[in-house]
Amino acid sequence: MENLAYYDGKVGTVDEVTIPFNDRSHFFGDGVYEATMGANGVPYLVEDHLDRFYSSARALGIVIPSGKDELKQLLFDLLAKVDGDTHFVYWQVTRGVAMRDHVYGSDMEGKLWVLIRPQALGSIRTPVNVTVTEDKRFEYGHVKTLNLLPAVLYSQMAHDRDACETILHRNGVVTECSHSNVSILKDGVFYSHPNDEHILRGIAKTHMIQACYRLGIPVIERAFTLDQLFDADEIMISSSSKFCLPVRSIDGQAVAGRDPENLNALQDELIREFRDYTGSNALD
Template identity: 80%
Template sequence: MENLAYYDGRIGTVDEVQVPFNDRSHFFGDGVYEATMGANGVPFLVDEHLDRFYSSARALDIHIPLEKPQLKELLIELLAKVDGDTHFVYWQVTRGAAMRDHVYGDDMDGKLWVLIRPQALGSFRKPVSLVVAEDKRFEYGNIKTLNLLPAVIYSQLAHRAGAAECVLHRDGVVTECAHSNISILRDGVLYSHPNDEHILRGIAKTHLIQACYRLGISVIERAFTLDDLYDADEAIVTSSSKFCLPVGQIEGVAVGGRAPELLSDLQDEVIAEFRAHTGSTVLD
């Protein structure tokens, strides 16, 4: 298949599968999601993504209709149906379908969605540009909810500025990006925002930290400021599709580029993990 859509047991292309009008995602964004990359039929770090998926659903009292092992098996089965070498693998669960009402029934069964499409990984070596905006999102940043309007607004702001991402801050303290985490290297130490209610516990960020440990790089999980970001030896954006992306500019100001060998070692390490997990050799 050129792409695949799955909804509540129905499988087709994205143009074929239809969603009921009363699905609560349409009215309330009432659901949670996960996404990863797949290669050679293997969803990368799928167990950790599933752990976070079920944790997000529990936090919002949403019932996932499959147990974790069943969902993992389903994702692998669906991934095998789609053409291509590397894929974007996305899944979400909504609270269910019912007549519009803010109050929901305790016996509602969640509706599972899956989207899989071919997607190239590209290179992670070329530095990207960022913009900056005040973080005005709600106080559930640690839940991967479907309420992504703030991420849409900040991503569009970056796009119009010709930037790859938008760095968010609260009174000058960096939280994360519109749909990524951001960390910095300074004097041989990786600094990363702690996993609190203001940021999503990024799986790619977690594995960047683990790569640091394997390489003997010290890690301090502590919030840093915009000034720290501009003055960093290197700034690194991490996400499920961009494992270790270097930053070259922020708001038109050159940043990073002062620890290229350390950055390259980290990139090599996370790429090696992806290759070991999936058997793919697509990354350079």
């Protein structure tokens, strides 16, 4: 298939599968989601993503209509149906279908959606430009909710400023990006914002930290400021498709680029992990 859409047991292309009008996602964004890259028929780090998916659903009281093992097998089966070598693999669960009402019934069962489409994996070696703005989102940053309007606006801001990402801060304290985590290296130490209600617990960030431990790079999970960001030896943004992407300018101001040894070692280790997990050489 050229692409694949799945909704509550129905499978087709994105143009064929339809969604009930009263699915609560339409009115309230009432659901949670996950996404990863697929390579060689394998959804990357799928166990980690499923753990976070179920945690997000529990935080909002949403009932996922299948267990982890069943959903994992479904993702493998659906991925095998789509043409191409590397893919964007996305899934979400909404609270269910009911007449529009802010209050929902306690017996609702969620509706599962899946989207899979071919997508190339770019190089994680190519430095990027980012922009910075104030973080005005609500206090559910740790839940991968469907309410993505702030992420849309911040992503558009980056696009309009010819940047790859928008780094967010609260009163000068860096949190994360519009759809990525941000971490820094300073004096050989890896710093990243702790997992709290202000940031999403990034799977890619978690694996960067694990890679640091294997490499002997000290890790401190502590919030850092904008001043520390601009003074960092290296700045990295990480997501399910950008595992460790170096930042070389912020709003046109040159930054980082002063610890290539640790940066390259970290990137090499993440590429090795990806290849071991998927059996694919698509990432470089």
